[in-house]
Amino acid sequence: MTTQKAEWQYIDDHFEDFVSQLREAVRKPSIAAQNIGMDECAEYFRALLESYGIRARIIPTAGHPVVFGEIEGKDRGKTVLFYDHYDVQPPDPLDEWESDPFAGEIRDGKMYGRGVSDNKGNACARIQAVGTLLRLRGELPVNVKFLIEGEEEIGSTHLAEFIRDNKDLLRADYGVWESGYMSPDGRPGMYLGVKGILYIELEAQGPSRDMHSGSAATVPNPAWRLVWALSTIKNEKEEILIPGFYDAVLSPTEREMELIRAAVEGREGRTTGHTASTPRRQYGIHSPLADLSPLDLRVRSLFGPTANICGFRSGYLGEGQKTVLPAKALVKMDFRLVPEQDPEDIYRRLRKHLDDNGFDDIKTRVITMDYPVKTSADHPVVKAAEEAALAVYGKPPSIAPTQGGSGPMHPFKEYLNLPMVAFGVGYWGSGNHGPNENIRLEDYRQGIKMAMDFIDRL
Structure with missing residues (x-):
């Protein structure tokens, strides 16, 4: 089964609500390096998961807590895990921002704010995609889990330990990585690994x-x-x-x-x-x-x-x-x-x-x-994402076997043997970690739809 056009129409009809939820997330500073607003932001994402009918809880670590959510699907034999993070980089230098970095200001079809692309936009879009399917159908086609950590921007200090100690809780067949960007040629970008x-x-x-x-x-x-x-x-x-x-x-x-x-x-x-x-x-x-x-x-x-x-x-x-x-x-x-x-x-x-x-x-x-990690380009999770991108955007994705950046993907491979694919709501001009970080709202809309369609194709 693939996502019906009527379900995509629901996204269009309620898009302002989805944008408001993202904006509220951006307005909650969560600077891991300075321990600013971490507990408040973790609670926001726990509550957002719960508001869509996804069981959620905050799990302490030796550092900032992890937000975990899960919901069973019709096919109990398949599980997809979404990995995201709620912490952000410091907004400095402040004098180079054209608006308050924690205001979530919207102008020219874009939302500006620290963490809107990296990574609150993806976290919110995926929660909204899963929640929409659940609201419209009453059940999901597969089991879905969320792991939203609070230390990615400071090296994911305690993530490997958390995954190692919670292997049964996090067990899954497919994984979706935290980042993804539209290419300059207008095609959705997909990444299969990290350096x-x-x-x-x-x-x-x-x-x-x-x-x-x-x-x-x-x-x-x-x-x-x-x-x-x-x-x-x-x-x-x-x-x-x-x-x-x-x-x-x-x-x-x-x-x-x-x-x-x-x-x-x-x-x-x-x-x-x-x-x-x-x-x-x-x-x-x-x-x-x-x-x-x-x-x-x-x-x-x-x-x-x-x-x-x-x-x-x-x-x-x-x-x-x-x-x-x-x-x-x-x-x-x-x-x-x-x-x-x-x-x-x-x-x-x-x-x-x-x-x-x-x-x-x-x-x-x-x-x-x-450690560097990459997923085989022939894995079924890659095919599902590729087909979802084509269905939503009307053009084949630009698929990169890996990416120039790094991230804590290795513990997912080491302890869960989890194949990961990355796609998301950013674009080549999002400016992660720099002043005036932003996403285009149309990319956000399409990103929600792609996450929905992806789940249907697993």
């Missing part, structure tokens, strides 16, 4: 306190020490120089290359007035990092590991002049990893690389790490 991540700090120590820069002739500068260490990690050709770094990297399969080619051909088409360069121009980037074809750039983006400097701090960075030799230098880095790279193995190789190159004095500290 892994190794996020670390490197620190160089100099004198016990900042000194006059006149001492630079005789006193080692930790900032230069750290710069020299960093220069051994990656060269100007974007090649990562850690021995063995690429040993476990897998090339895309033939099926994955088919999906990438189809996505690139759609993005380079002129029918919508958008090309692959449209998102780059939005950020003031006029040329890609490497002089490659669109196809090779896409393969590099999805299947190429990276070494990125996130921030560098040392010495005086205020207005005007202050001539100092800094006492220490600190850099934060992330390595985005691809199947079958192991973040623990990469960290060991990095540490050995620094030591072997004479930088054993550089301190390293792991902040977070997670």
Whole structure:
């Protein structure tokens, strides 16, 4: 059975109510890093689930609580688990927002607010989709579960432990990941995995306190020490120089290359007035990092590991002049990893690389790490999502075997063996984590309908 057009009409007729519920969620700050509004937002999502007839409860963890919901379906032998999160990034810098980041302001067909795309829009849309089917039919075709955590934006610190300790509660056959975005060519985007991540700090120590820069002739500068260490990690050709770094990297399969080619051909088409360069121009980037074809750039983006400097701090960075030799230098880095790279193995190789190159004095500290995961493109959950996208949007989705970002997908594979697919209500200009984060309301409407149709096709 597939979703009936009359049920889609119900979404249209009640869309203002759905938007109001999302707006209320956005108006509840839930900044995990600062422990602002977390319990209040968790309670909002518990109540929202319950309002649609979905049994829900808040389950404590060693950090911020998890909201869990479930409802049995007609086919008790099939279960789909929706994973989302209710926590958001801090809204800084506030002066770059055109409206209050927690107002959920609507203008020009978009809703603006911190977390509206990442991830409250998807969480609300999926609850509303399941709740609508339940209201109109009285029962669902399959069992549905919701896991809405509160620590995704701070590394999902306690999620793996929670999944491990609640395997029976969370057991499912299919999973839907928290993110999804419309492509610049107007097609719905689907993702089948995430990159892994190794996020670390490197620190160089100099004198016990900042000194006059006149001492630079005789006193080692930790900032230069750290710069020299960093220069051994990656060269100007974007090649990562850690021995063995690429040993476990897998090339895309033939099926994955088919999906990438189809996505690139759609993005380079002129029918919508958008090309692959449209998102780059939005950020003031006029040329890609490497002089490659669109196809090779896409393969590099999805299947190429990276070494990125996130921030560098040392010495005086205020207005005007202050001539100092800094006492220490600190850099934060992330390595985005691809199947079958192991973040623990990469960290060991990095540490050995620094030591072997004479930088054993550089301190390293792991902040977070997670493993790369992807679902086979031939899995039934992918087919169900692909067919639902075609039914709702009238065009085939742009399917990526993985994505450039990372997330806590590995515990779902390790403890539940759960195949995941990602689709959602964001778009290429949503601006997650930045000022003026937004979604287009029409994407939100269609996203609810796709979640409904997807459930019917499992």
